[in-house]
Amino acid sequence: MSAFMSVFASLVEHLADALDPLFHASATAAAIVLFTACVRLLVHPLSRASARGQKARAKLSPQIAELRKKHSKNPEKLQKAVMELHRKEKVSPLSGCLPSLFQLPAFFLLYHLFSNSSIGGEANTLLDHTLFAAPLGGRWADALSDGGVFGAQGLVYLGLFAIVAAVATFNFKRTKRQMAANPQPGTGAGTGAGDQPMPGMAAMAKVMPLMSFMTLFTVAVVPLAAALYVVTSTTWSAVERAVLYRDMPSGAGALATAA
Template sequence: MSDLLSAFASLVERLADLLQPLFATTATAAAIVLCTMLVRLAIHPLSRASARGQKARTRIAPQIAALRKKHAKNPERFRKELTALHAREKVSPLAGILPSLLQAPAFLLMYHLFAGDRMAGHTLFAAPLGDHWADALAHGGVFGPAGQVYLVLFAVVTGVAAFTYRRTKRQLAAQPLDLGQSTPGAGAIAKVMPLLSFATLITVAVVPLAAALYVVTSTTWSAVERALLFREEAEAKPLATRA
């Protein structure tokens, strides 16, 4: 772990050195954003596979609902038929999980990197990268020099969260969790799921600013990436409606 952390820290430092002529005192912050984008670019093929899997699951949702209704009294038969349907349609139920699983180690590395003393002396404008929002509040308050940096981050996160909230609501409307069947708790989960996009606000508020930059960049990338990956599907629906 220590070797990997040192290698990651070295990468950030080298990028910061390269970006120094352009970003001056904020070069390290720019390097963090660039590192985050490189991580997300590396797992983009998996994100594309995840999007294809989600589109396929949406396509076969009526078939799954029919199978569940047909084998309502025989859960074992339903599971076998569902597995066969997934195999026939080449749909993996786990495809959407892989990008998130691969991001977790990167976030842990970033957090350990930024929680130590390596960020000492590095800032994003007036806000030290190793400090938290509580530190900004203690030194100048909400509208102080460091507090204003956080206000901008919170504004970006809120905008991205609102966009993701609306998209998740539309997706759940198109593909309900219960697939047309009465499933205990499905309604409550469907109401809570879109709100989870706003949880990023809490993360930004409690982690070091450097880690918050990673979270904000990654979340924004996710929103833009999913919008582009599902753009063709969104454009196809109005055409189908007019037809």
């Protein structure tokens, strides 16, 4: 593991060296943003496949509505019938999770790299690199103790929080519109008599639009380098979904996983 982290640290340093003429003291932060963009480009084919899956599931809506009517008094049979329909049509209800799952290793690499004072037995010099005044190995709590919310470091975090809040608000409004236009089976939000709520589904439908705001908490508690990954990836996801789902039926992308 130490050897692998050393190689990854070297990669980040080489990217920072290449970007130094443009970004100077913030070159390492820029390298993290570039690294995140590269990861998202690699994951993009999965995102496109997820969008195709969402479109296929949208086409099954009339059949699912019939199943809800048929099994209106038996939620277990309804759930089994929907799963059988997905299998028959070769549609995976979990395909939207794949882009997020494949990004986790990259996030944890950055988290580990900027959470340790030494890598491969040597001092981790990356911790001294900064985004403006804020060290990449620091956290919001460190910024608050060194100048407060409006101190030099605190202002960096306020900028990140503003970006996350804007993206989360965009996702929130979009998801609310989509879920209102096409209520999901088992949430009890449909107008048909057969739309009986499945255990936990109604609560999930209420919580899902708020999930984007959880990114604010993540940015506040992880090292700044990992927070940069999260902010960049979340912004990418919002733009990517808006493009991939632009020509899909309203509501088709409502349950796509944000990443």
